[in-house]
Every structure is written in structure tokens, then in C-alpha cells.
Amino acid sequence: MPQADDILFRTLADPTRRALFERLCREGEQTVGALTARAKVSQPAVSKHLGLLKEAGLVRDRQEGRQTHYSAQPGALAPLIDWTGRMTGFWQSRFDKLEDLLRRMDQ
Amino acid sequence: MSDVRTVTVERQLPFAPAKVWRALTQPHLMAEWLMQNDFVPAVGHRFQLRGEWGGVLDCEVLVLEPETVLSYTWNHAHADAAYNLQSVVTFTLTATDGGTLLKVEQAGFRPEQKQAFGGAKAGWAQMLGKLDALLARE
Numbered sequence: 001m002p003q004a005d006d007i008l009f010r011t012l013a014d015p016t017r018r019a020l021f022e023r024l025c026r027e028g029e030q031t032v033g034a035l036t037a038r039a040k041v042s043q044p045a046v047s048k049h050l051g052l053l054k055e056a057g058l059v060r061d062r063q064e065g066r067q068t069h070y071s072a073q074p075g076a077l078a079p080l081i082d083w084t085g086r087m088t089g090f091w092q093s094r095f096d097k098l099e100d101l102l103r104r105m106d107q
Numbered sequence: 108m109s110d111v112r113t114v115t116v117e118r119q120l121p122f123a124p125a126k127v128w129r130a131l132t133q134p135h136l137m138a139e140w141l142m143q144n145d146f147v148p149a150v151g152h153r154f155q156l157r158g159e160w161g162g163v164l165d166c167e168v169l170v171l172e173p174e175t176v177l178s179y180t181w182n183h184a185h186a187d188a189a190y191n192l193q194s195v196v197t198f199t200l201t202a203t204d205g206g207t208l209l210k211v212e213q214a215g216f217r218p219e220q221k222q223a224f225g226g227a228k229a230g231w232a233q234m235l236g237k238l239d240a241l242l243a244r245e
Contacts, residue, residue: 083192083215084114091116091211097140098209101130102122 006089008076011056016041017049021058024072031067114213121206124174131177131198156181175200181213 012018020035032050036043050070053059057076062069078085120127130136132148142156142164150171156164162183170178178197194215201208 084112087114087213087215088116091114091213094141095116095118095209095211098127098130099118099120101136101140102120102126105126105130105136 007056008058011052011058014049016045017053020046020049021053021072024059024070025074029062029069029071031069033067035070112215114215115210117208117210119203119205119208124200124202124207127200127207127209128174128177132171154179169195170197 012021016039020039023035023038024030032043032047035050036046039046041049050059050061054061054070058073059070060073062071130140132146134144134146137144137146142158144156145154146152146166146168147154148168148171150168152168154166154168156166158164165182165184166179168177168179170176176197176199178195181192181194181196183192192215194213197212197214199210199212201210
């Protein structure tokens, strides 16, 4: 669970990717071209971001002729919305820090 | 609609309970691994944990049994009531051959978040925004 969280956190921590994902959530399926037209980055950059969103399970792609259509998979956010999953990840990372601190502390 | 959920995380630490206890109860040490705070080891003491992302947790010491059990409330008032969190965090230390088995249990009591999935006003976007700051320092 913490690992899945990490991937989601890292994927959505990028504002450009988050904006792309939010647009797909709000407006439904779109082509790379349509997404690029309103993004502030180039088409290769948009494609790269979409690839990372896909790896995280946040979007799905569908080939139609020469066009690739992307749609949001909001269900992939479940680990973030799920409080227990989030807090488990939180305490795991805090315990890492605690262990590091204990190693540095005097007896 | 509300429900209670519990999170448990355990860690075997190669350090004596006395040392682990110090890291859990001395403010300057707590600040290094948990958050900035004005903790005082006294039952009934109210304190705050302040996250670097601007979040503030309101806490009150509930149980204090040196080198054994530490428990405090862990409440977060969010601008969006659906994200209010009321919970209790309990640390339990058990001496083992190699050191200490540290367990943290967090029991949370919060409203349902039916609105969290989908929709233009999805609250998760706001929450994820705060994660930027969190990730930047991890």
C-alpha cells in the first residue's frame, strides 16, 4: 500500500500532470492533440505526462485510427482517499525518520 | 454518517525503550522525526503539532506510562468539514531481545467522504496540492 501511494503521490505532485488529469476528470475522454492545444507544454511533453499517468493507473488510453484517446480512471485515487492507506504510509515514513534519529542520538 | 477506522504500524527498533521513549516525548527530538510541537509530558496537557505544509493538529495527552505507553488526541480541523479528522494516536513500547518493538495505532473518527470521488469540486485536488510541499522535503 505505501508503495502504491508513493507512485500516486509522485505522479500527481507534478502540476502539469495534475492539470491534465483534472481536465480528463472534468471533461471526459480527449485526444492528445486536444489536450496539447490547451496545455502550456509541447505535444511530446503532454504524451510523456500521459504515459506516467497511465503507469500510475490514473488514465486509460484507447487507439482509434491515428488518434489516441485518453480518459481518467478516478478509481485509482482510492488509496489516497482512503484514510487508513494514507496514514499507514505516513507512519511508515515517520518511523524511518525516527529510526534515523535514534541512530544519531547519544545513549 | 461516520465510521471509525484504525491504522496500525509496527517497527522493531535496535534501541532500548528508554531511548525510544525520549525520542517520543522530548519536543526537540519529536520535531526531528514527527513535527514541530509544544509537547509537555503531562496527562491533560494540550499541544499542537505543526506540519511544514501549514497543517496544525490539535492534541491532548491522554496516557503517559514512561517507556511503555503514550497516547494523545490527533485532531485536525479542515476548512472543508468533510475533511475534519478526530483521532487518537497510541504508541506502545515493548522491550525485546534486540531492543524495542514500537507500535503506533491510530483510531480515527471522521465523516464519510462521498463527494471525494469525481466531480469538478473533488476535494482530493486540494489535498494533493498540499502534498507538493510534503514531497518536496521527503
